[in-house]
Amino acid sequence: MNQHPNSGPGRGNSPDGGAPDGLDAALRDIADAVPSGALPDDDFAAGVRVRALALRKRRTRRRGLVAAASVAAIAVVGAAIATNLGDRTPPPIGGTPTLSPTFDPDATFPQCGAAPDFEVEDSQLTLVSEAHLDAGGDPASESAPGNEPWATDLDVGTVLPLQLKNTGALDVSGGSTGYASVVIVKDDVVVASPGPMPEPWAEFDLEGGQSTPLLSTSPEVCGGGELPDGEYQAYAVLDIQRDLSGVADRAPLAVYGGPWTIRLGDDPGAIATPEQVLACEANVTELGATQDPVTVRMLADETAVNADTGEPMPQLRIAFTGEPGGPAYEIGAIHVAAIQDDEVVATSSVGVEDRWPALGADAAGGEASSASITFDLPTTRCDGNALVGAQTFQAAVLLEPLDGGDPFVVTSNRWETTMPGGSATLPALDPEATFPQCGAAVPDEVDSPFALTTDESGDVIATNTSADRLGGITSPWTVGVLVADGRVVGLEEAVDGEGQDFDLAPGESIPTSVSTSTLVCGDAGSERATLPAGEYEVWAMHPFAVRERAGVGVHEDLTAIARIGAQTIAED
């Protein structure tokens, strides 16, 4: 950075020690104390890279296909071209799936509204896809028009694998971005045109019959919104610059592929993902009972001990019995859902490939075999609260085979157990804390021109009790805390919001809202236990940034604090 020629403010602290006479020194002191963040640098960079890549591909689109496959065969050499082949219309806000494939006679393929009419130059080059299966059920080396629809779902970024193929006998070389534009057509009208084109430059040199993989850009739905589920035709376009024999300059050329019939929307034959089967708050009444050859049961007599807290940790055991002649299983991951009243209330996943042996007939030499694995139960509820105290559970366990086979779900018996952390310890009085911080003492009296009271319905209202008209900015809600023995023990975690203007004449009031947490306050981010049963005082604090008092501009940050009631926490 450039240095100020009159670097004026005194450098360093003032002679009396703490006063930051030199603002620059104080700011550097603050900056030096700031940590980078919890994530390791490389993980943080990876997260940025993923978001940046996604933005590069999706800058103006809502949804679409996601780039595919490897480009190992393409040499990226750094030059760049940028091509935008399609129209872009801002999508409507909150658009619902509609489709209006209106033909536009002035549009040219692949623009929105155009018919899929294009001249294919005899270049020996074409785009092929391997999205379909051949008659034997194996991936086709080259999809052909008329193939059975290929089910996909644009919303989840299903891949459309594409290749640039030299269909002739002679070598062809040239360059392109390495990205083909995907175009979606319905009733012979383009309904989704090419999205933004990334900028890398890739050279190719293809012998006769040879092909090289491409990435595909994501199409943008014409007019925004989403495409209704159904069958469509997909085309692909790749702009290349082809080397011509005896010609110094490369010749631009558009290479096409398709149409391939695709089916958008849910694939009725798709297997539900673990997240869908055992998602938080999912209803699991249809899961059924434990199925052979896997059984799940609670290890009531082999409770582990939490190494950090010393508290007992209930565990779940999956017992596996391999039948003679039955299939062998190798389990790669286990997804666990704790169920109460037929609803998933907590979930967790564990990878077990290094702990779960191969089992079944093969592993046991044709004999019956058995083994089991134990692991901790989820400890955090779907709503973020800790799963503590006496609980009645059923568990559903989804097992993902290592070989990519279909996941299957097994369920456990019901049992009663006590989760750790049930005996909540209340925070001690913290003389350094300021109300309403956790552990802070409630103030004896508050000097404020605002008063907090509750009306008949229990809502909180803030009243200007001063003799002046007061105006400024205030919060839309009131901070509520639970108090025991004179100190804050329960505090709703703070969230950001929108401030609201206020302008109150003497005696005038504004309504506000308050909520309290029944969890023990403490370190943010850690699991928190429910407050012990009992009665707690409810105190409230409401902030006001007063910017005008009796018509005069002021800068007063004020709070109103009051005891507004009591709350009883019952035994669970």
Next chain:
Amino acid sequence: MTGWEEVLTDLVRARRQALTAYAYLLCNDQREAEDLVQDALVAVFSRGRASNDIETVEAYVRRTIRNTYLDGFRRRKRWAAIRHLAVVPDAQPASDDTTVDHVPARIDVQRALRTLAPRERACVVLRFYDDLTVPQIAAELSLSDGTVKRYLSDAVGRLEDVLGPLPSAHLEDLDVARGGAR
């Protein structure tokens, strides 16, 4: 990895703390600072070709952090005025080298910085942390020199309300009447 990805990785490894610190000076919130840095990096590296020069890219990222911060607070201006009152404050960022002398100074200055409006705060950071001149600040924030001077004058006045006199923060080129710019 492509060129921009390598630049990104190098920048994060070498300058992430500095960028986070810079964002923290502006927003005074560790989590928001981390978000600002990430958002700025994404914004910079999602646009076409970025320079391969780390310093150039860092300068661009800092500018984006600043703009993102100001844009965000333009939208959340009213909330910014009361956030320090409505949100129970987090603990101070950890530091291994804090001293008895430094800790109260840092806390006092942080408290004082909270009283500044976003543009005032940005001017203070550019002036006293980045060591930019008034014309340079004006160029960075697309403001006139006079407006920057008024922001700085007002900001120093507010800081003095909390910290006491800051005689060396009053530059000759800031000698303008307070209260002119809001």
